Amino acid sequence: MLTTKQIDLILNIPKAENHIHIEGSIPWDLAFELAEKNKVPFPVDKPEDLKEWVESVFAETPGLNGFMICDRTINSSCVHEEDYERVIVELAKDAKRQNIIYQEFHLDYPLNEIRGIPMEVVMEGYRRGQKIAKEKYGVDIVYIAGLDRTLSAEQCANFVASLSEYLDMVAGIGMDCEEEGHPGIKHLESYKLAKEMGLFLTAHAGEDDDSKNVWEAVKELKVSRIDHGNRAVDDPVLMEYLRENEILCAMCPTSNILTGVAESYAKHQLMTLMRAGVPVSISSDDPPYMTDLVQEYVLAIEEMGLTEDELIAVARNAFKYSIKGERYLPLFDTWVADFHARWQ
């Protein structure tokens, strides 16, 4: 059970989040409402049945593949610019509730592209949402454009090139979707182009495939961060490389348990990486399927066994190794000093 001090820490510490996908974070009630408005066929008749449907998909298709089926279906509820804006505003409201002041959202446009939604519809909605999030909720949102690694090299490179219109709102590129059978090296040209455009580089790796994908991401794609990176624990040389080069692993414990990447919270790879000196942060990945960031912090202490100081260090990493969130470090450090003074 948490102490009053730990509850103060978890609820009130200023938070940053490095690894969360817009399309996987659409609140299910909102998705249902938008699907009805847009007359998009949905697999259930009532919003409260979505949970059961998701569970049935996971039972039939376990792991990341099952998740992607749900993700693509729920995201199909968004069609118009105002739908995309609404999603961001709702997510910012929820961020404020959790005292998240800086958030890096992966936007996976290809999930919309396959449904024929023009890029400007999606991006303008996200752009307006980003502005409202800051003005109304004080949440600073930065977008990371996600490449679907299962798509062709040409499709992804075209997507990266088209980001030139959106460099005021997009600060980085990432790469996600099913790793197994889809080596990231296929998208080397996309990464080179993104680098030339001045974008921050990250990639999902070492989630549902082994540590060689992490090597490939850092050595070939030259990323500054790894999303997940769980399998790095299998390779001490790689862990040393990540530590030495201060390459953050943006980890999502509950997501990893759901997809079978980690056996349990107690055995989650974060502890091994953290204690080997690799910078790690905690994120929620896709909250409706998993849990929110506050709850991730609760689980980090209660189930994973992080000490209060370790949780503070992990929370600080989320700002320190972020794309644009370093400016919040003085505010963060002042809060931590006040917290220690309050509880000494």
Ligand SMILES: [Zn+2]
């Ligand atoms: Zn992810």
